[in-house]
Amino acid sequence: MTDTPTAGAEMLRAENIVKRFGPVTALNGVSLRLRCGEILGILGDNGAGKSTLMKILTGYQPQTSGKLFVDGVETTLRSVDHARALGIECVYQDLALANSLSIYHNIFLNREILYPGLHILNNRAMRREAVRCLEEIGVSVPSVEAEVGSLSGGQRQAIAIARAVQGKARILLLDEPLAAMGAREAALIIDLILRLKAEGDMSIIMIMHNYAQTLDIADRIMLMQHGQVTYENDARATSVPELMTIVRREYQNFQVHRQSA
Numbered sequence: 001m002t003d004t005p006t007a008g009a010e011m012l013r014a015e016n017i018v019k020r021f022g023p024v025t026a027l028n029g030v031s032l033r034l035r036c037g038e039i040l041g042i043l044g045d046n047g048a049g050k051s052t053l054m055k056i057l058t059g060y061q062p063q064t065s066g067k068l069f070v071d072g073v074e075t076t077l078r079s080v081d082h083a084r085a086l087g088i089e090c091v092y093q094d095l096a097l098a099n100s101l102s103i104y105h106n107i108f109l110n111r112e113i114l115y116p117g118l119h120i121l122n123n124r125a126m127r128r129e130a131v132r133c134l135e136e137i138g139v140s141v142p143s144v145e146a147e148v149g150s151l152s153g154g155q156r157q158a159i160a161i162a163r164a165v166q167g168k169a170r171i172l173l174l175d176e177p178l179a180a181m182g183a184r185e186a187a188l189i190i191d192l193i194l195r196l197k198a199e200g201d202m203s204i205i206m207i208m209h210n211y212a213q214t215l216d217i218a219d220r221i222m223l224m225q226h227g228q229v230t231y232e233n234d235a236r237a238t239s240v241p242e243l244m245t246i247v248r249r250e251y252q253n254f255q256v257h258r259q260s261a
């Protein structure tokens with residue numbers, strides 16, 4: 001991994017990404033740039049290509065064409081593990097947590113601390129590190145011994161994010177981090193995202209559905225429709241009605257284009 005980059009340095013860039021699945025073009029020339037300490041919100045309807053883009057940015061699947069740059073260096077992400085080694089981690093909507101395991105075991109899932117030279121879990125070290133990690137990012141839980149299955153949706157999302165932070169992620173991709181959450185739970189996660197940003201060296205891409213929430217949290221937003229970026233701007237320079245107008249206009253243009261094709 002490279003040294004800690006300065007705020008504003010380019011962390012991740014995608015240039016003209018195309019992804020085809022047989023006859024389906026899921027992404028048709030998508031470009032994005034993520035700077036250090038920035039939150040980029042990606043909005044778009046079902047089927048717009050958001051998940052496909054996330055999978056490419058996290059090494060889960062390769063693009064058909066187009067280039068990726070990590071820290072300004074052109075990079076072919078060979079696998080999820082390769083992306084992770086570069087500090088890129090995705091927290092998926094379904095979270096991939098083990099419900100029957102404790103919070104601290106989940107934070108170290110697949111990265112367990114073992115006693116040196118032995119295949120024995122060092123539970124004490126993992127408990128201690130889990131407490132430290134949660135304190136550092138300001139997440140409070142009743143006990144790190146609690147089973148993840150007993151937690152609320154918001155707490156589970158916070159543990160999944162803590163797991164990525166503990167794994168030294170510096171480019172965090174969040175797939176609908178506020179999905180199916182009530183206002184209080186969502187506030188917990190929004191606070192956590194903003195704290196990670198405030199600490200300075202975490203850069204975040206969030207796939208979102210709620211326009212207003214996205215404009216509140218993100219620095220920049222990107223709207224995706226039918227595999228393309230149809231709008232991109234500073235969140236502060238954008239309003240919900242403006243976004244809705246663009247969505248409707250682009251959708252109508254797309255339908256007209258499709259009918260005449």
Ligand SMILES: Nc1ncnc2c1ncn2[C@@H]1O[C@H](COP(=O)(O)OP(=O)(O)OP(=O)(O)O)[C@@H](O)[C@H]1O
Pocket residue numbers: 021024025026044045046047048049050051052053
């Ligand atoms: N493995 C695949 N095989 C074939 N088509 C796929 C595959 N994955 C995605 N697609 C297609 O690519 C397009 C984009 O899908 P994608 O899941 O990326 O959209 P999305 O914006 O994430 O939608 P949602 O919000 O519903 O998850 C869709 O038409 C989808 O059917």
